[in-house]
Amino acid sequence: MEYLSGGDLRGFMTTYAPIPIPAIRFIAAELICGLQFLHSRGIIHRDIKSDNILLDNNGHLKIADFGLAVMNIFGNAKTTGWAGTLEYMAPEILLEKPYNTVVDWFSAGVVIYEMATGRYPFSEDEIEENIEKALINDDPAFPKELDPQVKAVIKGLLDKSPKSRQKFVDNIKDHPFFTEINWTEIEGGKASPPFHLPPPPVMTSDAMKDVLSFSEATKPRMAKKNQNLFCGFTFADDGWKVVKQMQKAKTPNRRPKTPHHRSPTTESGGG
Template sequence: LSREHRTRRLYAVKILKKEVIVQKVKILMYSFQTPLYLCFVMEFANGGEIFFHLQQNRIFSEERSMFYGAEIVLALGYLHEECIVYRDMKLENLLLDKDGHIKIADFGLCKEDISYGDRTRTFCGTPEYLAPEVLEDNDYGRSVDWWGVGVVMYEMLSGRLPFYSKDHEKLFELILTGSIKFPSKLSIEARHLVGSLLVKNPNERLGGGPDDAKDVMAHPFFASVDWEKLYRKEIPPPFKPDVTSDTDTSYFDKVFFLIFRFLTVFALLYFSLNSLSDC
C-alpha cells in the first residue's frame, strides 16, 4: 500500500522480481513507448496466421490438420506442465514460421499456477471458442484449452465453426446444448477426436484428466505421429510458406502493415525530436 505525495490518495503497488519476469517472459525481446502507444517487440513469424491459410484453402486435408493439431498439442502440453492455462485458442492466434511450423501467439489471457485439479473462474476468451464451463460461470481448469483445440481442429477439417450465430445468446446456447454435425468425408478417427475434445463435461473431455496432453497424443487420429521427431522438428511440415526473405509480409493483411509502418515512422520521429530537445 502506497500514498501519493501530491494527492494523498492510496494505491496498491504490485512488486515483481525482475529475475522472475526475465525467466518467464521469453517472447518479449524489447519494448518502447510513444505518447499514444506502448510497443512490444517480439519474434516475427512471417508464415502468417492459420486463419489466413484456411481462408485461402477453405479446408485442410486430414494430414495437414493432423500435423498442425499435433504441434498444438505439444505446445499446450508444455504450457500445462508449466502450470499455465492458455485460454485463448483460436485460428488467429496460431501462426506459421518461415518453415511451416506452428507458433502460438498472444498470451494476454493466460492464467498461471493452474495444475490438474486447480480452478479459476474469470470469464474471458473469444465467444466462438468459449468452453461450456466458462459460459456456465463455473470454476474451470486447464480442460478449457482442450475444448479450444477441438474447435480449431473442427475448423481446419470442415472449414467452419462447430457452433456459430451472430447473436451471442444463441451462440452460447448452441455451445451449451447443441450437437456437432460432421462433414461426411471425415474419417472415423477425425470425428472421434473432435467429438472427444468437444465433450461438454470438462471431466469427461479428452485431455481433461491428470495425464493431460498424453491422452490426446494417444488418440488414434495421431497414431502415425512420431512425437519425438515432431518435438525436434524433424518432420517436414505439409506446407512451407513461400517467403522470399525475413521481411516478407505477403501472408499478412496489407492494411495492418500500413498502420504498422505509420507507427514506426511516428516512433522514429518522436525519438528524433526528443533527442534534439535534449541537446
C-alpha cells in the same frame, strides 16, 4: 519478438482450404505439444483460436497472444473468470464454473473442426446469447465424408464434460488419428510439415525503420524477476535469458468477435 512470416492459421485455412488430412494431423499434433507445454507450466491460455496460432516460414506453429492467460494453475487448482473469444469458449467458462487447463482443449477442438470442415461447429447466429446456448447444449454436426478418426478427435475435445474431456486428452497422443506422428520429432521441432509456404516478403530498409521505431521496440527490457517466465520456450530475446529453470508455484468464413474478459480472474485450490 520472433518474426513469423507464415501468417496465422485462419489465413492459412482460407488460402489452402480444404486442408488435407496430413496437414490437419501435423498442425493438430504441434498444437497438442504446444498446449501440453503451457499446461505443464501452469499456464491456461484461454484464447486459443485460429487467429492466435501463427506459422513460421517453414510451417511450424507458434501459439501467440497471452493477454487473457492465467498462470500458476497446477494440479487440482482451478480458476474462475469469464474470458476468451465467445465462439471458442468452453461450456464451463460460459456457465461461470471454476475450471482448469482443459478449457484450452475445447478451444483446440473448435480449431480442428474448422480445419477439417471449413465451418464453425456450433450456431452461426450473430446473437451472442444463441451462440452461448449452442456451445453449452448442442453437439456439432459432422459432414458424412469427414474422416472418422479426425471426427473422433474432435468429439473428444468438444465433450461438454470437463472430466470426460480431460480423460480423452490424457491419452490423445495414443489416438489412432496420430499413429503416423513421431512425437519425439514433433516436440523437438524436427518434423517436416506436409505442406510448403510461399517465401516470406522481403523486408525493405524503410519497412525495417518503421518496425524499429515502433513504440514496443523502444520499451526497456523486462525486469529480472519476470524473466524466468520464458524458460524453456523455443525463442527468447537475449535480454530474457536466465540460468535457473522456472519453479512450479504453490473458422475461415467466420470471424470471431473481440475477446471477452467479463470479470477479474481469481485463483483457488478447489478440486
